[in-house]
Amino acid sequence: MVDATMKSDAAVARGRQSSSLQRTFQRKSTIAFLMTLPLILLIAVLVIYPAFYAVHLATLNKTMERYVGFSNFLFLFKRETFWMVVWQSCIFAITAVIFKAIIGFIVAHLVHNIPSKGQRKWRGMLLIPWVIPPAMSTLAWLWLFDPSYSAFNWIFERVGISPIPWLGDVYWARFCVILVNVWIGAPFFMIMYLAALKSVPEQLYEAAKIDGANWWQTMRFVTIPMMRNIIAITALFSTIVTFANFDIVRVLTRGDPLDQTHVFATWAFRVGIEGGDIPLGASVSLFMVPILTIGAIFILRDIVKRGNEA
Amino acid sequence: MSKKTISRRRFVATGAAAAAGVVAAPYVSTAQSGGTLKLGLWDHWVPGANKGAEDVIRAWADKEKVNVEIDFITSQGNKLLLTIAAEAQARSGHDVISLPTWQPARNANQLEPMDDVMGDLIKQYGPVNATVEYLGKINGKWTSVPSTVGSQMKGPESRIDLMKQHAGIDILAMYPAGAPPKADGWTLDVFLKAAQDCNKAGHAFGIGLGTTSDSVDTAGAFFNAFGAVLVDQKENITVKSEKVRQALDYCVRLAKEYPADSPSWDDASNNRWLVSGRGAMIFNPPSAWAVAVRDAPQIAEQIWHHGMPSGPNGRHAPFLPFFWGIWNFSKNKSAAKSLLRHMSLRESAEKMVEASKGYDIPAFTSFTNFKTWAEIGPPKGTLYHYPNPHNHQILSIAAAPSPHRIAEQIYTQGLMTKMIVRGLRGDKVESVLSWAESELEGFMRT
Incomplete structure (x- = not known):
């Protein structure tokens, strides 16, 4: 009898254990964690490990034989070219993001106003620059700017305009890298803004119309407030990606002329891989982390604040 | 059945002999080795x-x-x-x-x-x-x-017809196939005059001023022709020397005859310049000519590879x-x-x-x-002088003889071409040299 009771107690305990395990596995958070685990592992291997390795490299001397602390960063702060690269990266990222946002905003409105029957075709066509691998499309741009075969200069010559040294003059070269970045990135803004526009309730526009709001007032008090979070997130995401851009500058100018189109990533590559100073290259590439972190904190805090207010 | 035992002493001796044999043996090939x-x-x-x-x-x-x-x-x-x-x-x-x-x-x-x-x-x-x-x-x-x-050698690759027509220079007479060069008159001054004449005729020399190796090698050869060294073997910065001033002055005057966008050129730009028929000369190994043989045979037939012009410090060819x-x-x-x-x-x-x-x-x-x-051809003999068979050029590289860790920085950062571009845009010589000195101080780090 005692034996039978003990057996049943053990069975109950086992049952409790298995049911708690079942409960754990039935929890949505557990399932979500397990499903994202492969991605977490992938990020750990491909992002977190290299990031910490880059920090480690940035603390070594040129020959990577001894620890030098922050000396590489202190060395960079004394270099004229480094501050030029900081300045150029800011010009490149800020100008490109502003133009991408403006063009994306305008085109999103234009597409939004196309009758829904033909809208899909336009959306697809306008996304083409964004879906082509940037290295390939930039190569096509390089040929358009090429000194021997430039299509633009060929047209200019036909209409009596002097050819332009597109990539040989500092200001034209900067214009070209920003232009190509805007061309590639504007469709992303367009599609995000279009999604935001479609989610604005029609009743708000009807109410504004009844209140006698004009076009500008409708835009200012209805459309933009409703799109604000999307605008902020898109701008943040694009700023990060544009700051870290490598392929456009690398293919188009390689930082020339006179290093005046370099951004952080291309200069880090020049110094680290081509110049054989990997620790200094790692230091250059890490320099953009605090800039982007501060930007991200401000924008995300604003979004959370507005979310709480709502 | 006999059983043979090996003593510990014998085992150690045999092992040591075998190890010594493996270490000392030359590479001997067998079917499995x-x-x-x-x-x-x-x-x-x-x-x-x-x-x-x-x-x-x-x-x-x-x-x-x-x-x-x-x-x-x-x-x-x-x-x-x-x-x-x-x-x-x-x-x-x-x-x-x-x-x-x-x-x-x-x-x-x-x-x-x-x-x-x-x-x-x-x-x-x-x-x-x-x-x-x-x-x-x-x-x-x-x-x-x-x-x-x-x-590879990155010497001049010239159009025989355009050089004769616009600069009055007979490349074939200076560098005949199968015979030693007769190029005593082929100097930096003659080269500059030819660049001016060809540019005036719309066939500028296609020389880049970017930071890729074709541009850097060419600039380096001109600097070497003046004996202009930026950092000497003992790591002294020698950029503010008279020879560097002379080299820079010459290169800036020459660069005025280059295509306007040469500061952005890469290693393919000069090839395209020659193959398109626009250029009278580029500095390159024979790859541009090989492409012309395939894509523009009428241009390939007019291309001749030859030696560099000589300067005060000799005739330096970029190798x-x-x-x-x-x-x-x-x-x-x-x-x-x-x-x-x-x-x-x-x-x-x-x-x-x-x-x-x-x-x-x-x-x-x-x-x-x-x-x-x-x-090889066409034209037959175009590559005869390419490998410097009569040893009439000094084969050199930009940034030599600086210590390697500094020379590599000078080379990969394209310091010489950047100096030329700065001079070209109107910066004063002393300002260019001061800027280069500051860059070189940065290259000294260990």
Whole structure:
């Protein structure tokens, strides 16, 4: 009898254990964690490990034989070219993001106003620059700017305009890298803004119309407030990606002329891989982390604040 | 049944003898002894050139019973540089690796010393050119073996017709096929005048001022022609010297005759300039001519490769060598050394030169008379003077003779071309020199 009771107690305990395990596995958070685990592992291997390795490299001397602390960063702060690269990266990222946002905003409105029957075709066509691998499309741009075969200069010559040294003059070269970045990135803004526009309730526009709001007032008090979070997130995401851009500058100018189109990533590559100073290259590439972190904190805090207010 | 026992003393003695035998034994091939050798070789631009190197390697592998795995690694997108950096970091990868210009110095402490191989080759074939020695022999030790594949000269590649028509210069008379050059009058002043005349006629010399190697090599050759050194062998910054001022002044005057966007040119821009028919001259190995043979035969027929103009410090031609190195973590060093000896033989070099259609130039000065250069065309003999067969030029490289860690920075950052571009945009000479001095101070870091 005692034996039978003990057996049943053990069975109950086992049952409790298995049911708690079942409960754990039935929890949505557990399932979500397990499903994202492969991605977490992938990020750990491909992002977190290299990031910490880059920090480690940035603390070594040129020959990577001894620890030098922050000396590489202190060395960079004394270099004229480094501050030029900081300045150029800011010009490149800020100008490109502003133009991408403006063009994306305008085109999103234009597409939004196309009758829904033909809208899909336009959306697809306008996304083409964004879906082509940037290295390939930039190569096509390089040929358009090429000194021997430039299509633009060929047209200019036909209409009596002097050819332009597109990539040989500092200001034209900067214009070209920003232009190509805007061309590639504007469709992303367009599609995000279009999604935001479609989610604005029609009743708000009807109410504004009844209140006698004009076009500008409708835009200012209805459309933009409703799109604000999307605008902020898109701008943040694009700023990060544009700051870290490598392929456009690398293919188009390689930082020339006179290093005046370099951004952080291309200069880090020049110094680290081509110049054989990997620790200094790692230091250059890490320099953009605090800039982007501060930007991200401000924008995300604003979004959370507005979310709480709502 | 007899049972033989081995004493502990005998076992130790036998083991030690066997170990000594393994260490001291030369590389002996048997059907099973070779093992596997992994090669990371530069992927040649010239179609069919890889096959030439592969045939040489396979012939050795069959004879020595070694299993050889070859990876041809492109230098497009700096893939070869990235591979070398990754293998040096991981201490793992290929046994033999192709090393461009500055890589033997950069990786010297991870490369197997090659003094024995180079000593024997020099004894057999005579000296290598001074640039190869500067780049491959680090602190008195050979770190690698000069590679025929990829080593190139970047001398003038001119249009015979345009030079005669617009500059009045008969290139064929100065550099006749099959005969020594008669180029005493081919000086920097004559060169500048020719550049002005051709530019005026709408056929500017296609010389870049970017930071890729074609631009840097050309600027370096002009600086060397004046004896202008930015940092000397003892690490003294010598940029504010009279010779540098003269070189800069000349290069700026010359650069006014280049195409307007030359500061942005890469290594393909000058090729396109010549093949498109717009340029009277570029500085390049024969790859541009090879493309013209395929795509623009009427232009190819007018292209002639020849020597550099001479300056106060002599006639300097930009030479860019490749090397074959063996990683010190390689597990098959003896086989790798045996292979590199085989690849450096005269007959192997000749096959590689033939496969590259004359593009490759071996490092040994006695190897500059192969029949490929004399016979290839059109026009026949266009490459006769390309490998400097009459030794009338000094083969040099930009930034030499500075210590390698500084010279590599000067070269990869394109310091000389940037100095020229600054002068071209109107900066005063002293301001350009001060800027260069500040950059050089940054390159000194260890």
